[in-house]
Amino acid sequence: MSTFGWVTQLLYVAAAVCFVLGLRLMNSPATARRGNQVSTAGMALAIATTFALVVHAGTVTATGWIVMLAGALVGAGAGLYSARTVQMTAMPQLVSLFNAVGGGAAALVAINEYVKLAGATAGVPEATTITTILDVLIGAVTFSGSIIAAGKLQGLINAAPVTFPGSRAANITAAVVAVGGGIYMIATPSVPVMIIIILAALAFGVTMVMPIGGADMPVVISLLNAFTGTAVAMAGFVIGNWALIIAGALVGASGSILTKLMADAMNRSLRNIMIGGFGTGDSAPAVAGPGGDVRSVAADDAAIQLAYAQKIIIVPGYGLAAAQAQHQVAELAALLEERGAEVSYAIHPVAGRMPGHMNVLLAEANVPYPQLKEMEEINPEFPRTDVALVIGANDVTNPAARRPGTAISGMPILDVDQAKSIIVIKRSMGHGYAGIDNELYVNPKTSMLFADAKSALTELIASVKTLVG
């Protein structure tokens, strides 16, 4: 290997070290920003190294330079603009979009390499064919699947599970064609077959994500994130670049971990989520729980209860974010803290539309991160809590999950019912995603404040100030 080759390879290793250190620093909110900077520096190094490689090759035509730089500029501009302007509630869409373009770019890298090799006299080595097929398959599925996921999250496509007669059959056909084409290609290198594989994989991505409902999005995004990482690693195999292999593997690991965490938090298997939402299987009507009356409460009374509480846990759900009420909840919490109460937030892993989404929304509303507690950390604290204030969360607080025989049995929940008293802000007695009654609402300790999250919180803030000033 030439000296130049050695140097570039070592620089790629240095970049990979930066990526790992950057992820390592993300193990605490205090160091996470530095982590992102270290990772950015690694990326800058990797790109600069690649630029040197491209220049060193000396074969790039004038047109080649123009298209490459123009493409990079257009992409960088679009990325910068969307990153600067995106609302925090829209973060899942943006992440999905970045998954799509990352997966798409990875597939294009392999397509280019394959077309080039297929045209050469030496032909395509078998190993390259296999990694190309994997890259193209995973990359194309990620591309179309992520675009559909982003469309659903943005509300451009019906967020509910969308199925049409024969959609399962279409999905299976696409999978069979893609895999069959892949096997054919290993035996007989062929560019047209690769195009068929690409189209089938794109169709598979669409038919895979369309039937998945909005509440399952945290799992889908995580899974597509893992796919993108794997596609990038495969692109690294195809063009023989270690930086791509390492970076892709890191992302693949991250996506897989998050996928598993999300699926566990909903107590559902990946297969179950991919095949269909709640209500399609054995979710028989809930076993009749301890019946009882629902106690409704006025904002003034709820405010007094909160104002005299020593320890308060706020349980935010996606409904809070949907109502854009995170700033009001932060204001109420600040007010109660000024009065000497201890306030913390109980965050269920699937509160939001992507892993950790609720934490970002609350951080944006100026909630200090030490108050954001994970489920395992906060659950032992509920029995010592004077008031648990549930806003926009439903299924994740339902004690029915502890009993067998309900649609959510076994799902890890927040032990809200163990608090000394509970206030639930909710618009109506409507069901959550699982479509079953929430036994928390008929608990004698629970008072229901029927209102929209934003107006209820605004009223609470005003009442606390007026009544107990």
Next chain:
Amino acid sequence: MSTELLTDITIFVLALLVGFEVISKVPATLHTPLMSAANSIHGIVLAGAMLIAVTADNALGYILAFVAAAFAAMNVVGGYVVTGRMLKMFRRSRAPVAAAQAPASLNGRGSGGQA
């Protein structure tokens, strides 16, 4: 099968293990920034996209080089910027902004108190 493939597979598997080890220590609070950071890391595909240009000499090559570079650059730039933006919001204590907001809402209290 070549030695290169074997080396590549070794690197891939080891990197995967490092990834599992490092990422399982990230707290749930930071899972969104983590995914966004992972997203920016797979922007490394920009390196692959740039290398397309090395051999591109016909229309197909140029189109692929352009689209791949655009996709990858969007991924890498957007990913890092948005991750940084999110992480900046995570503060240990309430930022002064809250203090600035408080007086504004105190007005409501004054009038309410009289009623």
